[in-house]
Amino acid sequence: MEIKNEVLERLESKGVNRRDFIKYTTLVTSVLGLAPSMVPRVAQAMTAKERPTVIWLHFAECTGCSEALLRTTYPWIDEVVLEVLNVAYHETIMAPSGEAAEKSLHDAMAKYKGKYILFCEGAVPTKDNGIYGKVGGRTMLEIAKAATKDALATVCVGNCACSGGVQAAKPNPTQAMSVEKATGVKTININGCPPNPINMIATVVHYLLLGKLPAVDKVGRPLFAYGSTIHDKCPRRSHYENKEYVKKFGDEGAMKGWCLAEVGCKGPDTYNNCSLIKFNDGTNWPIGAGHPCIGCSEPGFWDEKAPFYEAL
Amino acid sequence: MAKYTIDPITRIEGHLRIDVEIEGGKVKDAWSSAQLFRGLELILKGRDPRDAPHITQRACGVCTEVHALASIRALDDAVGVKIPPLARIARNLVHAAQYIHDHPTHFYALHALDWVDVVSALKADPKKTAALADGLGSYPKSGAADFKAVQDRVKAFVDSGQLGPFANGYWGHPDYRLPPEANLLAVAHYLEWLRLQVKAARMMALFGGKNPHIQTYVTGGVSCVQDLVNVDRLAEYLYYLKEMQAFIDNVYIPDLLAVASFYKDWGAKNIGGCTNFLAYGNFPQESAKYGAENMWLPGAVIMKRDIAKPMEVDPSKITEEVKRAWYEDGAPLNPAKGETKPIKPDYNYDGKYSWFKAPRYDGQPMEVGPLAQVLAAYAKGHKPTAALVGAVLKHLDVPAAALFSTLGRTAARAIETKVIADQAAAWVTEIVGLVKGGDTKTCAEWSWPDKGMGMGLIDVPRGALGHWVNQAKDKIENYQLVVPSTWNLGPRDAKGQVGPVEEALIGTPVADPARPLEIIRTVHSFDPCIACGVHVIDPKTNEVRKFKVL
Secondary structure, X not given: OOOOHHHHHHHHHOOOOHHHHHHHHHHHHHHOOOOHXXXXXXXXXXXXXXXXXXXXEEOEOOOHHHHHHHOOEOOEHHHHHHHHOEEEEEOOOOOOOHHHHHHHHHHHHHHOOOOOXXXXXXXXXXXXXXXXXXXXXXXXXXXXXXXXXXXXXXXXXOHHHHHOOHHHOOOOOOOEEOHXXXXXXXXXXXXXXXXXXXXXXXHHHHHHHHOOOOOEOOOOOEHHHHOOEOOOOOOOHHHHHOOOEOOOOOOHHHHHOOEOHHHOOOHHHOEOOHHHHOEOOOOEOHHHHOOOOOOOOOOOHHHHOOOOOOOO | OEEEEEOOOOOOEOOEEEEEEEEOOEEEEEEEEEXXXXXXXXXXXXXXXXXXXXXXXXXXXXXXXXXXXXXXXXXXXXXXXXXXXXXXXXXXXXXHHHHHHHHHXXXXXXXXXXXXXXXXXXXXXXXXXXXXXXXXXXXXXXXXXXXXXXXXXXXXXXXOOOOHHHOOOOOOOOOOOOOHHHHHHHHHHHHHHHHHHHHHHHHHHHHHOOOOOOOOEEOOEEOOHHHHOOHHHHHHHHHHHHHHHHHHHHHHHHHHHXXXXXXXXXXXXXXXXXXXXXXXXXXXXXXXXXXXXXXXXXXXXXXXXXXXXOEXXXXXXXXXXXXXXXXXXXXXXXXXXXXXXXXXXXXXXXXXXXXXXXXXXOOEOOEOOHHHHHHHHXXXXXXXXXXXXXXXXXXXXXXXXXXXXXXXXXXXXXXHHHHHHHHHHHHHXXXXXXXXXXXXXXXXXXXXXXXXXXXXXXXXXOEEEEEEEEEEOOEEEEEEEEXXXXXXXXXXXXXXXOOHHHHHHOOOEOOOOOOOHHHHHHHHHOOOEXXXXXXXXXXXXXXXXXXXXO
């Protein structure tokens, strides 16, 4: 593979390590299912002279998705902020508060009207016109409607923004709902609680590279990440085929790493690439820690996949 | 007298609004208001209790893991199970990883920009920064060339004209007191920690399955047996731990001391200080008991800053008040019958103004969090804590009374990080001993009682966290959380007593109300987590008195 020298030089002048960058673009390219010949184009997409502007909004959520993004290593989060993107508004990391923070939002929305990529983390409370969630005096419902209207694309990160999440579980006291449902604007949904940061980055790269959003399933999830079930690619699959099950936590089967179906694993009904890429740079994943999948990338999983410790 | 609203408060978890009245260059009065209601406790009702750790963990993704831990302890308590030693220590290791991740992340990613002027770092002489670093600690990447590279990188970023999250910061504010070379040092370490925190998170994932939001705590123990009996996993934990300790000892603590040395007056004048402190204690040493007396880090109640008289925590003295919160009124001790209902959130300085309730201990507002935890351990003679507190006070040449301040709170966070990181290796050794001796039991048998009540009280990075569950067979009848940020950022109570952050803000100097740097500094020192703190409870279970410590 060849990445244009000028791209690498520009990166190095910004303090980005050449080897890390090649490793990262290669990984993203493969997660996206693109041919290795696309690596140089991925690299170029990530190093445009003017960095693409991102506005990241928080609604009803726990900030776990932002934390997940902080764990990215291809590129690292400091590179995302300083060299790859122009993160014009993100409440968890931005320097100013109050009016000065509001100014950052309004400036970015005006200057990059129709050009910014909007990331939404959190569901939108809609009961009583959305009075259960406010930022800077405006309801999240108002903010969501205004920000999605002028966005180039709206990317929902996490189960809350994609499908309402935990606050939308029965009885849904605030009538919280997905950004798409609350605003009527079509969104791309990086589902999960939280999603893997690799899937967030890969979606952005796809957009920058090909100029269009990746192909999605019927609930808006990119097929490159959510095209098959956890169960399809599970390393414990052979134990399932052999009918070797964990019956109770801490039993012989648990010690041997057998199938978790009987203690409630939702892997067969859950579309995600956890079993392939795992979490925290491949350190582990829930099934690796002997715990059943709770189906967190499925819409409505808090109700539909519960109770979590009962077999499907 | 002018009132100012700061909304949103950024660099926190969740949606917080702070209002202040300023007179003569100082905060005269303050109001803390949570701006989001989610209703998790209503959602928990009627569900399988075993699902509660997953649901409550979603209270917060910054303080991930901690609600799962409080919840699983409440469930263990409700069903009366004694977890095996291996499970207890595994939970300690995962919880320690949360501290080691969370506290430095708060200091560098969320709090540093209240002390550090990024723009000023561009004016620094990297050679002077290297000399400064050399005098503070021994850490690689501290040569003049390293700091020059960081400065060049920041300069390229600023020159791009796209300032991203650093746009509209309070750069050049008169209360940024660090010289350019110290600012450059701090910026370099901010970037360094952003990389290292990824590894700290891996420490949690080794036994927790992933981070954020672990999946390993199960009623009666933990599920990660394969990871615990795998020596390679234990070694990996130690490997990351060593890297974290090198950073904590040579960067985090020295940075804290360096910053503090420019703000000693904030300690001397007790700017940002509170009066009463509550800590439940942390890291159980025996599987059967969760009481304060069984914790490796002791808990205590300290009233009126009297660290000579730490008192034992009595959970029966905890109440929550709603007089100034957006819920239907009810007395704290004798709540009205029927459901507590959220009401229309009309902001009223003299009436109701927050989704937070006001927790009280013996009728008093209490600060919780690292300062309370460190004060409790110090007051009770916990040796590693006492030694470190003594060393920090001596280095800064300030009396213990200086701890009652924004600065003390920020220092306590660093002290606590080191104390816990220095202990974690001993727990790994304990696991090795158990596994070597053939004790690989990770889960104990249990069954549902017809009716049970359980309580999980622990300290977590943001302070004292309590979960209470009432269960009938496999259904939750009631579930209640009283969380750190509700203690710290809750509103006034029926008697008009202000909450801790409001108390801390009163008297804070404000050089320029349009750029309220000093106010944000004190608010951030509490490490607010707003999503955690907003909840609604059934008044019928508001009688915390009826629970006893095991």
